[in-house]
Amino acid sequence: MTSERADVVIVGGGIVGLATAYRLLERRPDLRLVVLEKEPDLASHQTGRNSGVIHSPNTYAPGSLKARLCAEGRRDALAFADAHGVQYAMPGELIVATDPEEIPRLDAIVEKARANGVTDARTVGPEEIREIEPHVAGLRAFHVRETGIIDWRDFALALADAIRAQGAEIRTGAAVTGIAAGSREVLVSSTSGAVRASGVITCAGLWSDRVASMTDTGGPDPDRGTRIVPFRGDYFVLKPRAAALVRGLVYPVPDPRYPFLGVHLTVRIDGEVWAGPNAVLAFARDGYRRRDVDVRDLAEVLTNRGFLTLARAYWKTGAAEMWRDWWAPAFVAAIRRYLPAIERADVEPGPSGVRAQALGPGGALVEDFLLTVRPRVVHVRNAPSPAATASLAIGREIAERAEAAIFQA
Secondary structure, three states: OOEEEEEEEEOOOOOHHHHHHHHHHHHHHOOOOOEEEHHHHHOOOOOOOOOOOOOOOOOOOOOOOHHOOOOHHHHOOOHHHHHHOOOOOOOOEEEEEEOOHHHHHHHHHHHHHHOOOOEEEEEHHHHHHHHOOOOOOEEEEEEEOOEEEEOOOHHHHHHHHHHHHHEEEEEOOOOOOEEOOOOEOOOOOEEEEEEEEOOOEEHHHHHHHHHHOOOOOOOOOOOOOOEEEEEEEEEEEOOOOHHHHOOOOEEEEOOOOOOOOEEEEOOOOOEEEEOOEEEEEEEOOOOOOOOOHHHHHHHHHOOOHHHHHHHHHHHHHHHHHHHHHOOOOHHHHHHHOOOOOOOHHHEEEEEEEEEEEEOOOOOEEEOOOEEEEOOOOOEEEOOOOOHHHHHHHHHHHHHHHHHHHHHOO
């Protein structure tokens, strides 16, 4: 087989793959680097189909990668956006408790945020809630001023321009079909040809487990049992009357058992206001519509023992999410808990996204970012939200780990 030569191949042209390329080139400007993306365009999946929030590390476990990299990445993202002309705004967010039972959970979020270094934030009561968001009702809220909004796809494309300017090659329409790691080099096969390199970094998002599984390193993989379960999230868009009721970002108090933040309101950088998302099992990894079904994707989930364990434990919550997905008044009722003035007529169907959520073999959701480092290979196996916010910090973390795994192997 004829093949080209590079120093490093990065699999995945989403924001994490592009940010990793950017950080590697910062450390090694002369690196011969190739990015392979299977889609015809960059940032087509999670990067380009989210609500566009610049997150603050409010809900992540102190000491976790999510907490540390979200805080670092947020600062880095704002600096990059300033330097490269990517538009953003900082409207802040309210996390609102509407029931007395939610107040202890809200207090726990406040403690986590403070432990994670969030300083531009305070707890407020009903009167101050109305001062910040005049149409929002609640018993208590956590007001975080450092939460912002941005178009993460624009950010990713600016990253792509920056790494191309440094000599990197980005190939779209290049689906990876195999990775063979030897003692001295890695052979990455794709639909656009083969590349021999000193190492490979995979940032394949919704397909991260499959790309990892097709990798032959000649040794054990400690995270081989981790699998991606795709969760579709549907949004509604608020019509102008209802959009005028919202100034910034409004969240309910999330259920700590899940990595999802609940149905929330987001003022977008383009001026729209989105409500959502819910979280239901997607029947295809790129299943952005209810009718999208991929037999292989669905069969993998339904025969996964870990998923069946999860489903048995939380079937009531799953059923409620499905009901909200199919019955719009139920979706609106979730919003009305903290925005009482909203009506069914105020919302119309909006876009959808699919979250790549890693699941352990025992049925536990993988809560933190998961990076697997092997000789000449680094796999990013779990990088859902807040991966966009944290992307440049994740890229730095990977670049540091790649020094030993690839360049010193």
